[in-house]
Structure formats: structure tokens, C-alpha cells
Amino acid sequence: MIKTSKKQKRTDSVSVAHEFALKAATAALDKKAEDVKIIHLKGLTDITDFFVVCTAGSDPQVKAIADSVDASLTAAGWEPWHTEGYSNLKWVLLDYVDVVVHVFYKDARDFYGLDRLWADAPYERVEDTVSGIKITPSGSQS
Numbered sequence: 001m002i003k004t005s006k007k008q009k010r011t012d013s014v015s016v017a018h019e020f021a022l023k024a025a026t027a028a029l030d031k032k033a034e035d036v037k038i039i040h041l042k043g044l045t046d047i048t049d050f051f052v053v054c055t056a057g058s059d060p061q062v063k064a065i066a067d068s069v070d071a072s073l074t075a076a077g078w079e080p081w082h083t084e085g086y087s088n089l090k091w092v093l094l095d096y097v098d099v100v101v102h103v104f105y106k107d108a109r110d111f112y113g114l115d116r117l118w119a120d121a122p123y124e125r126v127e128d129t130v131s132g133i134k135i136t137p138s139g140s141q142s
Contacts, residue, residue, distance in 0.1 A: 017098035020098065021038045021099045025038055031065045033054035034056070035109075036052070049098045051114065051118070055106050069094055089105065091112065122139075
């Protein structure tokens with residue numbers, strides 16, 4: 001089977017992009033990422049439709065999470081348009097046009113404050129629980 005790359009191409013559907021963001025979040029959780037959020041940016045900016053933001057506890061874990069996301073999305077036929085941060089592993093950015101994945105070392109996430117910058121945007125918290133992946137929309141009581 002030949003995989004077709006969707007590199008540098010916008011999807012036609014927000015639901016496809018959201019599905020893609022969930023796949024990225026799940027791949028991050030596979031490597032024990034913490035505080036995983038999907039921030040909904042459609043209509044708020046033209047940069048992208050979704051940010052997937054997560055935290056790692058060490059440089060090797062930042063790399064492992066970024067590699068897991070990249071492998072999972074490449075297997076689904078998506079290749080990053082741009083990657084950045086692999087040289088210092090404090091903040092790795094994987095840009096898939098409709099979805100931009102940010103893998104932060106804890107101190108870098110606090111310093112750059114993407115969560116604060118986009119505090120008014122709706123988001124989903126994505127967690128790996130004993131019963132499976134749990135998605136909690138912003139404004140929901142857990």
C-alpha cells in the first residue's frame with residue numbers, strides 16, 4: 001500500500017483536523033506526556049486550527065514524545081511541514097499545518113505560557129486513564 005503524504009496541505013474539514021489532533025495527543029500519552037491539551041484555535045487565528053500542548057519531565061522524554069507523535073502521524077499519512085527544537089529538547093514543535101504539536105520540558109512550558117496566551121480559547125484536556133483515553137472539554141467539571 002502506498003501512503004500519500006498530506007504534507008503542507010490544509011484539510012477540508014475541522015473534524016478531520018480534530019481527529020488528527022486526538023491522534024497526536026494519544027501518541028504523546030503513549031510516552032507518558034503530562035498535562036495534554038488540545039487548544040481549539042479555529043476562528044481565533046489563521047495560524048492553525050489546533051495546538052496540541054504537552055509536558056515532559058526530561059530531555060529524553062521530550063524526544064521520545066516528539067518521536068512518538070511523528071511516527072504515529074507519519075503512519076497515518078501525515079508528514080510535518082516543519083519541525084523545530086530537536087537540538088536542545090526544551091521545546092519541540094511539530095507543525096502539520098492544521099495541527100501544531102508543542103512538546104515542552106516543564107520549565108519551558110511555564111516560561112513560554114502558551115496556555116496563558118490562548119487562555120480564552122476552548123480546549124480539551126486529554127488523559128490516559130485505566131478505562132481508556134478521557135477527553136474533558138474546558139468548562140466541564142471533572
